[in-house]
Amino acid sequence: MGQGSWHIGQGRHPAADEEEALRTGLSLGMTLIDTSGNYGEGRSEELIKRVIAGQRDGAFVVSKVEADDATGDAMARACEASLARLGTDHLDLYLLHEPTPNAEFSEVVAGLERLRAAGQIRAWGVSNFTVSQMDDLFRIPQGDRCATNQVFYNLGGRSSERDLLPWCERHGMPVMAYSPLGGLGASLLSDPVLGRIAAAHACSAAAVALAWTIRSGNVIAIPESGSVAHVKENAVALSLTLAPQELQTLDAAYPLSGR
Numbered sequence: 001m002g003q004g005s006w007h008i009g010q011g012r013h014p015a016a017d018e019e020e021a022l023r024t025g026l027s028l029g030m031t032l033i034d035t036s037g038n039y040g041e042g043r044s045e046e047l048i049k050r051v052i053a054g055q056r057d058g059a060f061v062v063s064k065v066e067a068d069d070a071t072g073d074a075m076a077r078a079c080e081a082s083l084a085r086l087g088t089d090h091l092d093l094y095l096l097h098e099p100t101p102n103a104e105f106s107e108v109v110a111g112l113e114r115l116r117a118a119g120q121i122r123a124w125g126v127s128n129f130t131v132s133q134m135d136d137l138f139r140i141p142q143g144d145r146c147a148t149n150q151v152f153y154n155l156g157g158r159s160s161e162r163d164l165l166p167w168c169e170r171h172g173m174p175v176m177a178y179s180p181l182g183g184l185g186a187s188l189l190s191d192p193v194l195g196r197i198a199a200a201h202a203c204s205a206a207a208v209a210l211a212w213t214i215r216s217g218n219v220i221a222i223p224e225s226g227s228v229a230h231v232k233e234n235a236v237a238l239s240l241t242l243a244p245q246e247l248q249t250l251d252a253a254y255p256l257s258g259r
C-alpha cells in the first residue's frame, strides 16, 4: 500500500498535519507516495518535498506527466519541474496520467525511455489505460517496459475486474488502485456491511475496504489522507486478512455485475 496526495498541500487540512500524516504512513510501511505535477498546480509535490527531505531512500516517489505534455520537449521539462518541486534528482516511477492518442504511443514511450536512460526516472507506467490501449502500447517497441497501470478501483467500483486486472495479472504487471476508499466525499466507508466486518476485526471500515482492494497481492492501493489518525487506521490493512466468508459477504453486497 502507498499514499495518495491529490488534495494535499491545498488547505484541506493544515499543512503541518498533512506532512505528519504522510510521514506517519512512511514509518508504518506505506512507503510509496503518489503525486502529480498537476496536483494543486505543483503544491502537492512541494509539500512532499518537505516530507521526504532527509529520508529520500525511505520513500518510493511516483509522479505523473499530463497527456498534453507527453510529446516533444514538454515531457522532459515537466519531469524537471516535478524533480525541482520534490527536491530530488530522480523519480522512482513516472506515469502518463491519461492516455494520449494511440498514434503518439511510440513518441511517448521514446520520451519516457530517454528519461529512464538519463537516470531521472527509474521506471515508467501509465494511468487510466483500457485493455485495448494496453494491447496497443505493448505492440510499440519497448512498450512492454511499462511497469504498471494506475486505475480507479474500489469495492464500489469493480469494473476493471472484468478485463484490466486479469490482463495485468497475465502480463505480470501490478495494478495501482486509485480512490481505493471510494474517493473524496464517498459514502463507501459508512456502509453497515463494511462496519460489521470492521467491528469483528476491531479495526476501521477503511482498513477493511483497503484489505479488500489489495487482497489479490497484485494491487497496490494508494489511499489519500491528511490525518494522522486516518493513516494509522489505513495502515492496519497491511496486516489484515479477510476470511473467505467475509469476502463472500462483501461480494454479495457489492456484486461485480452492474458496476
Ligand SMILES: NC(=O)c1ccc[n+]([C@@H]2O[C@H](COP(=O)([O-])OP(=O)(O)OC[C@H]3O[C@@H](n4cnc5c(N)ncnc54)[C@H](OP(=O)(O)O)[C@@H]3O)[C@@H](O)[C@H]2O)c1
Pocket (backbone or CB within 6 Å): 003, 004, 005, 006, 007, 034, 035, 097, 127, 128, 150, 151, 177, 178, 179, 180, 181, 182, 183, 184, 185, 189, 204, 206, 207, 222, 223, 224, 225, 226, 227, 229, 230, 231, 233, 234
Ligand atoms: N491517476 C489518476 O487519474 C488518479 C485519479 C484520482 C486519484 N488518484 C490518486 O489516488 C489517490 C487516492 O484517491 P482519492 O484521493 O481519489 O480517494 P481515496 O483515497 O479513496 O479517498 C480519500 C478520502 O478518504 C478520506 N480518508 C482517508 N482515510 C480515511 C479513513 N481511515 N477514514 C475515513 N476517511 C478517510 C480522506 O480524508 P482525510 O484526509 O480527512 O483522511 C479523503 O477525503 C489520490 O490522492 C491520487 O494520488 C489518481
